[in-house]
Amino acid sequence: MSNIKGRKVTLHEMSLRDGMHPVRHQMSLDQMVAVATAADDAGVPWIEVSHGDGIGGSSVNYGFAAHSDMDYLRAVVPQMKQARISALLLPGIGTVDTLKEAMDCGISGVRVATHCTEADCAEQHITYAAKTGLDTVGFLMMAHRAEPAQLVEQALLMESYGARTVYCTDSAGYLLPDGVTARISAMREALQPETELGFHGHHNLGMGIANSVAAVAAGANRIDGALAGLGAGAGNAATEQLVAVFNRMGVETGIDLFKVLDAAEDLVVPMMERPIRVDRSSLILGYAGVYSSFLLFAERAEKRYGIPARDLLLEMGKRGMVGGQEDMIEDLALTWSRAASQ
Numbered sequence: 591m592s593n594i595k596g597r598k599v600t601l602h603e604m605s606l607r608d609g610m611h612p613v614r615h616q617m618s619l620d621q622m623v624a625v626a627t628a629a630d631d632a633g634v635p636w637i638e639v640s641h642g643d644g645i646g647g648s649s650v651n652y653g654f655a656a657h658s659d660m661d662y663l664r665a666v667v668p669q670m671k672q673a674r675i676s677a678l679l680l681p682g683i684g685t686v687d688t689l690k691e692a693m694d695c696g697i698s699g700v701r702v703a704t705h706c707t708e709a710d711c712a713e714q715h716i717t718y719a720a721k722t723g724l725d726t727v728g729f730l731m732m733a734h735r736a737e738p739a740q741l742v743e744q745a746l747l748m749e750s751y752g753a754r755t756v757y758c759t760d761s762a763g764y765l766l767p768d769g770v771t772a773r774i775s776a777m778r779e780a781l782q783p784e785t786e787l788g789f790h791g792h793h794n795l796g797m798g799i800a801n802s803v804a805a806v807a808a809g810a811n812r813i814d815g816a817l818a819g820l821g822a823g824a825g826n827a828a829t830e831q832l833v834a835v836f837n838r839m840g841v842e843t844g845i846d847l848f849k850v851l852d853a854a855e856d857l858v859v860p861m862m863e864r865p866i867r868v869d870r871s872s873l874i875l876g877y878a879g880v881y882s883s884f885l886l887f888a889e890r891a892e893k894r895y896g897i898p899a900r901d902l903l904l905e906m907g908k909r910g911m912v913g914g915q916e917d918m919i920e921d922l923a924l925t926w927s928r929a930a931s932q
């Protein structure tokens with residue numbers, strides 16, 4: 591691995607967005623504010639606040655949140671001393687109008703997320719966001735499903751719409767460091783030098799930190815982490831672990847390690863409804879290349895229909911399901927349980 595000493599990395603905190611998945615989007619406003627305030631105080635530069643599936647995600651398909659996105663944003667934004675708040679937006683789930691509402695609540699950035707082969711769905715949203723001066727990020731999800739050359743084509747599209755940062759998003763926690771290196775290096779070579787590159791890792795195969803380090807070595811300078819790893823599946827790369835590792839490597843994050851450690855232990859771990867760890871279901875997400883937020887859907891279907899979550903997730907991987915197809919888990923479980931009872 592190349593020497594990354596002296597590099598600067600911008601960490602983006604995910605516990606208040608990706609971390610909404612494992613708590614079924616049920617965070618209270620007080621919990622959000624407490625975690626955001628602690629992260630802000632620790633020097634975390636960016637914090638994402640949204641339903642787990644982005645603004646507008648609160649629905650039957652994805653799960654209703656305890657509060658609206660705008661209530662969360664209105665509670666958090668005014669409390670920030672230095673951190674900037676972003677929202678996630680998946681075109682189709684959120685619209686340009688939803689984005690305008692979030693802007694009225696004071697967001698400084700938006701990350702427009704599409705499946706890794708569907709960047710064209712983001713044109714309208716990225717173009718609008720970039721014009722308004724928001725920090726505009728393109729977020730290519732399930733990046734393992736696109737070979738480096740194809741991911742580059744999609745990243746170029748997002749860049750051409752106005753994205754100033756493009757992410758390689760390992761939604762399934764499937765990638766190994768070589769795969770991250772190949773994708774980020776190819777993007778670095780093809781995109782404008784001023785376009786920043788980001789990496790968002792899930793820890794389903796235990797590779798979240800190693801993959802983030804590989805991303806930085808290959809040219810990424812924006813890295814996502816979540817306090818205590820609170821995120822979908824086995825969670826995101828843990829912010830406090832990233833800070834500790836980057837400190838050891840001489841990479842600057844501007845974040846106080848002890849403060850993020852305290853925030854993780856004292857505020858985030860107590861919010862967990864289950865330990866966020868590599869377990870028999872979350873490991874299968876990474877192994878089979880399945881969207882991390884499918885985890886709770888598969889476990890619910892196991893309880894309801896008696897079909898092991900592992901079998902459902904393996905089949906989702908085989909069928910190449912993508913985000914938005916959560917209902918197929920229930921459909922499959924029902925079909926298999928009916929077949930078994932005939």
Ligand SMILES: C[C@H](O)CC(=O)C(=O)O
Binds near residue numbers: 642732759761822882
């Ligand atoms: C909507 C997803 O949760 C976005 C994300 O964090 C990912 O794809 O990973």
Ligand SMILES: [Mn+2]
Binds near residue numbers: 608761790792821822
């Ligand atoms: Mn994620």
